[in-house]
Amino acid sequence: MKTVLYMHGGSGNHGCEALVRTTTKIAKDATGSDVILWSQNVSEDYKYGVSGVVDGIVATDEVNKKSLSFLWSYFKFKILKKSDALHKLFIKKLFKDSVAISIGGDNYCYPWSAKQGVELDKEIRQYCRKNVFWGCSIEEEFMTPEVVEDLKGFDLITVREPLSYEVLKNYGISAVQVADPAFLLNKKELSLPKGFVEGNTVGINISPLINDYENGDSIAFNNYVKLIEYILSETDMSICLIPHVVWEYNNDRKPLNSLYQKFKDTNRVILLEDHNCEELKGFISRCRFFVGARTHATIAAYSTCVPTLAVGYSIKSRGIATDLFGTCENYVVSVQNMKNDSELTDAFKYIFDNESQIKNTLNDIIPKYKKKVGIAVGELRNLK
Known part of the structure; x- marks a missing residue:
């Protein structure tokens, strides 16, 4: 079994990068499997060091070009003009028998990404073992019948905040409320630039x-x-x-x-x-x-x-x-x-x-809040 992370646009969005880094660790802890990242911009993932975190990175066009299945798919693509043949071959090869995790937490906060997610999830579910929507937020206005049907097809949905949890609940969609996995991201302290006064x-x-x-x-x-x-x-x-x-x-x-x-x-x-x-x-x-x-x-x-x-x-x-x-x-x-x-x-x-009060609140709640990410680890482990 393997875990495949998808809906990743590239690490030039450092929020996406943070999700890959933290989700990979969680998935390894929960499943013990290799984690493969499907990326829309592999060069960015190498540039920012994500390649050293996951067990493999693939781009959309990475298929075995010596295989008979590729040659047949290529024939359909070039001669029969079936433009999705290569894509379907790639999806099958990548997601077969996998735990497929959609890590784009705000896929359903924008209309264009919601449409993309609905179409892609339908393809992936033909081959994966389990399908997970990870640390998401959901805008009420984009809950079309197609989106509702798609969300009901996930084996697990983890929601990163209560407002989106209520949206899903109102549509009868099962979900688990957690915290965004990026709350667990490590920090690395470099030398401060000239003029940056620490603490001020x-x-x-x-x-x-x-x-x-x-x-x-x-x-x-x-x-x-x-x-x-x-x-x-x-x-x-x-x-x-x-x-x-x-x-x-x-x-x-x-x-x-x-x-x-x-x-x-x-x-x-x-x-x-x-x-x-x-x-x-x-x-x-x-x-x-x-x-x-x-x-x-x-x-x-x-x-x-x-x-x-x-x-x-x-x-x-x-x-x-x-x-x-x-x-x-x-x-x-x-x-x-x-x-x-x-x-x-x-x-x-x-x-x-209110600086002191806010800081005290954060100092009190953040250690507890980070433990909410652990709920997601348990839920993912139970999918096995």
Whole structure:
């Protein structure tokens, strides 16, 4: 038996990288089997060191080109114009007798990925032994009949926050509530860049995705500008701009660089270079506060007890904050609901004023919260 991780777009999204690293360890502990990663960008996985974590990485086009089955499939593809023949051969070869784990936790937070997931799961279930949806979040608005049917086909669903758990429950879909496996990610501490003051730096992350969800012209970006202006004028803290996704078509470095260009002459704003997810967590853990749009960047902060403000655009940020603090109010700023450019600053003031209380809450809850990941280990072990 083998475990195959799929719906992985590549480690240039360091949240995806974090899920591969932590899920691989969990799967090995639970099943004792080899873990194979199906990746859409193998070069990124080698670049960031994921290749040393899993037992193998395959890309979509990796099939045995000397086999008779490949030659027949190639004939159908070229001569008979059946364009899915090669793909079906690949799916069968990769997933036969496997535990297939979909690790894209937010597959059902976006319409395009929900459609992709429905189609792919249907193919994989023809060959795998068990099918698992891992550490997921679910948006109510994308619960179409096709999605509901697909979700009911999983042998195990683990949900990383209570809001999505309620969505599934309302549709009669069985699931187990756990914590996101990335809460268990190791951190690696490198030398700090010049200007990064340990314990007195605000880590800031922004995603270009927020532009797709905001209601006003650049209102989210302008909120970040106002926040940085406030921190520089009203505190003595430094600011470190931290990218967490560096895909060319979805690159945090683009809006972060725009912010950096506005404030670089203050000599208190640093633009961090790209690093793997463990190294990024090492930088985030040494911040005094963190403000982030990427879910797994905020998880790196939460899990190291850094008071955190999430800039949310989906159910996952609200759900995780609610799970940790009992409410998402004051802990999440919704991009969709932004009406003026001072909302992020106002929310940050709450985090700043309640720093000790928030830190104490995190110090108390995070050790217990990490144990919720262990529930998923037990559930996965019971699938054998």
